[in-house]
Amino acid sequence: MKxxxxxxxxxxxxxxxxxxxxxxxxxxxxxxSNAAREANIxxxxxICPANASFQVRYDPEVIAPEDMMAKLxxxxxxxxxxxxxxxxxxxxxxxxxxxxxxxxxxxxxRERHQDPSGTDLDYAARINxxxxxxxxxxxxxxxxxxxSMVGFVSGLPFLYQLVEREKQIEVPKYLKPRxxxxxxxxxxxxxxxxxxxxxxxxxxxxxxITPMTIFDADQKVSYLKDFMVFFKPGDIVKWKPxxxxxxxxxxxxxxxxxxxxxxxxxxxxxxDFNGDMEGTNAKLMEALNDV
Amino acid sequence: xxxxxxxxxxxxxxxxxGRPGYFHLGIPEGGAMDREAMRIANMLVGNPEDAAxxxxxxxxxELKFNDDALVxxxxxxxxxxVDGEERKCWTSxxxxxxxxxxxxFLKTGARIYIAxxxxxxxxxxxxxxxxxxxxxxxxxxxxxxxxxxxxxxxxATAGAKERTLDQALLAKLPKPVELRVLPGLYWxxxxxxxQKQFFADEWKVAPEADRMGYRFRGGNPMEFVExxxxxxxxxxxxxxxxxxxxxxxxxxxxxxxxxxxHRDAVSGGGYFTIGAIISADMDLIGQLQPNTPVKFKxxxxxxxxxxxxxxxxxxxxxxxxxN
Numbered sequence: 226m227k228x229x230x231x232x233x234x235x236x237x238x239x240x241x242x243x244x245x246x247x248x249x250x251x252x253x254x255x256x257x258s259n260a261a262r263e264a265n266i267x268x269x270x271x272i273c274p275a276n277a278s279f280q281v282r283y284d285p286e287v288i289a290p291e292d293m294m295a296k297l298x299x300x301x302x303x304x305x306x307x308x309x310x311x312x313x314x315x316x317x318x319x320x321x322x323x324x325x326x327x328x329x330x331x332x333x334x335r336e337r338h339q340d341p342s343g344t345d346l347d348y349a350a351r352i353n354x355x356x357x358x359x360x361x362x363x364x365x366x367x368x369x370x371x372x373s374m375v376g377f378v379s380g381l382p383f384l385y386q387l388v389e390r391e392k393q394i395e396v397p398k399y400l401k402p403r404x405x406x407x408x409x410x411x412x413x414x415x416x417x418x419x420x421x422x423x424x425x426x427x428x429x430x431x432x433x434i435t436p437m438t439i440f441d442a443d444q445k446v447s448y449l450k451d452f453m454v455f456f457k458p459g460d461i462v463k464w465k466p467x468x469x470x471x472x473x474x475x476x477x478x479x480x481x482x483x484x485x486x487x488x489x490x491x492x493x494x495x496x497d498f499n500g501d502m503e504g505t506n507a508k509l510m511e512a513l514n515d516v
Numbered sequence: 517x518x519x520x521x522x523x524x525x526x527x528x529x530x531x532x533x534g535r536p537g538y539f540h541l542g543i544p545e546g547g548a549m550d551r552e553a554m555r556i557a558n559m560l561v562g563n564p565e566d567a568a569x570x571x572x573x574x575x576x577x578e579l580k581f582n583d584d585a586l587v588x589x590x591x592x593x594x595x596x597x598v599d600g601e602e603r604k605c606w607t608s609x610x611x612x613x614x615x616x617x618x619x620x621f622l623k624t625g626a627r628i629y630i631a632x633x634x635x636x637x638x639x640x641x642x643x644x645x646x647x648x649x650x651x652x653x654x655x656x657x658x659x660x661x662x663x664x665x666x667x668x669x670x671x672a673t674a675g676a677k678e679r680t681l682d683q684a685l686l687a688k689l690p691k692p693v694e695l696r697v698l699p700g701l702y703w704x705x706x707x708x709x710x711q712k713q714f715f716a717d718e719w720k721v722a723p724e725a726d727r728m729g730y731r732f733r734g735g736n737p738m739e740f741v742e743x744x745x746x747x748x749x750x751x752x753x754x755x756x757x758x759x760x761x762x763x764x765x766x767x768x769x770x771x772x773x774x775x776x777x778h779r780d781a782v783s784g785g786g787y788f789t790i791g792a793i794i795s796a797d798m799d800l801i802g803q804l805q806p807n808t809p810v811k812f813k814x815x816x817x818x819x820x821x822x823x824x825x826x827x828x829x830x831x832x833x834x835x836x837x838x839n
Contacts, residue, residue: 233764273539377783
């Protein structure tokens with residue numbers, strides 16, 4: 226890992242932990258952005274953590290850019306020794322794979338795709354070496370995922386697969402971004418899965434859709450009463466494949482305010498995970514299944 | 517008091533100075549594209565500078581006032597009419613109950629700002645009345661204005677008087693338009709030749725220029741320093757592991773058309789960025805029409821900070837002139 230610091234114009238400093246994605250880079254970015262928040266530096270306007278980087282927005286009238294830069298570099302020393310353990314939650318997110326809505330969208334934007342002859346799932350399964358779409362879907366939902374960034378638009382989570390590097394799915398983004406993506410599409414780009422929180426443009430491959438609302442500006446959805454955005458960095462997600470009937474049932478429950486996402490409190494320790502991925506994931510699943 | 521929207525124009529939204537603090541969740545700061553124009557329009561009607569007004573792009577709305585009001589227009593140059601009688605921009609004027617505010621064709625610039633004494637009084641969302649349509653946040657029901665909307669305005673402040681701004685105090689749009697850039701972020705991904713070319717080329721504002729970002733066309737495609745793409749980034753040389761974007765930062769998807777991220781920008785994504793437009797030039801971008809020729813100019817941090825000071829000194833002068 227090699228940390229790189231850069232100015233983003235006169236109001237931002239960008240800190241990249243590593244060029245490539247890893248949980249180690251995420252935890253270092255999280256530790257540094259937490260340290261920056263706790264340092265309460267005068268002039269800091271906002272701290273935005275990302276997958277393997279973070280950004281600080283500051284007021285250069287309050288703190289000179291080079292002083293801000295020096296303060297952040299000092300924090301790196303603290304962050305290296307930070308505990309790589311999170312008290313967090315695991316959430317079951319239902320996914321209707323190969324649903325009619327994303328399929329319609331997949332077909333509508335075919336000419337922007339690497340392989341216009343098939344679907345996004347056909348393509349993703351093939352380039353990741355799976356014999357069938359079903360086997361690929363199985364790989365997508367069998368292990369838990371880690372929310373390593375929230376952003377792009379309105380509370381959209383980026384998720385990182387909790388398996389060995391060799392088993393991680395990687396797909397390119399669309400050749401040209403789409404102008405439309407159904408709300409709550411489960412997408413994929415680079416090594417990240419995502420849930421499109423709102424309808425709009427997008428460049429990730431489309432695999433399915435969840436009936437679970439994850440952003441609600443009006444906060445009418447029962448589990449978004451406290452805040453309009455559902456996900457936080459560090460959340461762990463387990464996709465649960467569902468069929469059309471189940472999709473319709475959950476959608477209705479979300480709408481009438483009776484849906485309760487399945488959530489368990491868990492601890493995630495990076496060293497434990499790196500030492501025993503299957504064992505750590507089994508424990509996470511046990512906590513979820515006990516709910 | 518209230519006014520009614522007879523015609524919404526092309527895209528008229530309620531904006532103030534934005535909702536900072538939620539970018540880490542993908543909710544942009546938003547607010548007026550041309551903050552200076554919004555501030556001055558507010559000063560002219562005796563509002564606090566961060567009061568909510570209207571931002572209209574390319575085409576003015578038609579509004580019918582249900583109560584007496586003091587109104588001012590700033591930003592782009594566009595003829596203003598009250599019941600068919602012409603009024604001036606950068607000056608506050610009364611509109612009587614029952615009168616209609618209308619606009620002629622755009623002359624220069626792209627966005628006008630309409631301030632009304634009392635400020636627009638729709639419910640704030642996350643501390644701001646700015647409209648963010650993608651997240652259905654703020655504004656009028658989370659969307660742009662539509663014909664038939666009745667928009668509430670706050671209580672008029674007592675003693676607000678008609679005022680005129682000496683337009684010599686306004687910033688001049690440089691001709692040809694020059695946008696100052698502080699290189700950084702993923703600047704090192706470009707070859708030295710492309711770095712030079714980017715500043716040498718003449719670019720034009722593309723039709724895809726909105727509150728999220730301004731796209732530019734006409735320059736040479738970028739060449740990238742070769743590397744094995746890092747894990748998780750995606751295969752195109754313009755891809756990075758998804759990270760945060762700075763306001764004003766310039767991303768170049770596929771290395772062809774630069775996009776300057778503006779007030780309603782996405783908070784992050786997987787395209788490399790080559791640096792950022794300096795904060796003092798951000799307002800200027802909001803006044804650029806499609807097809808305007810633009811040169812990007814390389815500056816250093818000292819020049820960027822200098823430009824900030826010039827800008828705040830100018831605003832101070834305007835404040836004291838209007839008080």
